[in-house]
Amino acid sequence: MSTLNNESTARIALAAYLSRIYQANIDKNIYELISIDNGVFADRFNYFCPKLEPLAFEKALISGCAAGSEPALDLKYGFREAVGTEVTADYVSVAKLRFEHVPELSFVQYDGASLPFPNDSFSMVISGHIIEHTPSPFDYLKEHAHF
Numbered sequence: 001m002s003t004l005n006n007e008s009t010a011r012i013a014l015a016a017y018l019s020r021i022y023q024a025n026i027d028k029n030i031y032e033l034i035s036i037d038n039g040v041f042a043d044r045f046n047y048f049c050p051k052l053e054p055l056a057f058e059k060a061l062i063s064g065c066a067a068g069s070e071p072a073l074d075l076k077y078g079f080r081e082a083v084g085t086e087v088t089a090d091y092v093s094v095a096k097l098r099f100e101h102v103p104e105l106s107f108v109q110y111d112g113a114s115l116p117f118p119n120d121s122f123s124m125v126i127s128g129h130i131i132e133h134t135p136s137p138f139d140y141l142k143e144h145a146h147f
Contacts, residue, residue: 006097006098006100006101007034007098009097010034010067010094010097010098011030011034013090013093013094013097014029014030014033014034014067014090014094015030017088017090017091017094018030033066033067033069034067034069034098035069036069036072036073036076037073041069041070041073041128042073044126044128045073045074045077049077049078052124055123056123056124057078057079057080057123057124058079058080058081058123058124059079059080059081059082059083059121059122059123059124060074060079060081060082060083060122060123060124060125060126061082061083061084061085061115061117061121061122061124061125061126061144062074062082062083062084062085062126062127063085063125063126063127063130063144064085064086064087064127064128064129064130064133065084065085065086065091065095065107066086066088066091066095067091067094067095067098068084068091068094068095068096068098068099068105068107070084070126070128071083071084071095071099071105071107072098072099072102072105074126075102075104075105079124080104081104081105082104082105082106083105083106083107083108083117083122084105084106084107084108085107085108085109085110085115086107086108086109086110087109087110087111087112088109089109092107092108092109095107112134112135113135113139113143114143115143115144119146120146125144127144
């Protein structure tokens with residue numbers, strides 16, 4: 001399947017998922033979830049990337065990667081590899097579909113409590129607007145501190 005077909009299929013799958021969970025403004029949400037350079041994620045990267053040591057750019061974990069746009073942006077900012085985790089199976093499916101042609105990106109569903117990776121698997125953890133959705137912010141931070 002071509003990249004263009006993947007994006008079209010991803011948009012349809014996202015619309016179905018967002019409708020199923022009664023999300024308002026579906027078109028706006030799809031734009032925000034699919035767009036890589038919409039400014040939402042880029043602002044974060046523009047802020048913290050200049051402050052990072054070179055070794056931080058080896059392998060990033062993006063916790064709460066939704067439809068995969070933030071991990072894809074990692075590559076644009078010089079990360080060699082990025083792994084996105086998400087608790088929502090629909091988001092993982094969409095991200096895998098969108099970026100199946102990019103070997104430096106991978107996406108994993110997890111239970112939101114225990115990351116399915118050994119300690120010291122990542123050089124950087126990126127997590128934005130996720131901790132407030134967790135049952136235990138302390139446990140979330142503790143789990144992600146062992147990257």
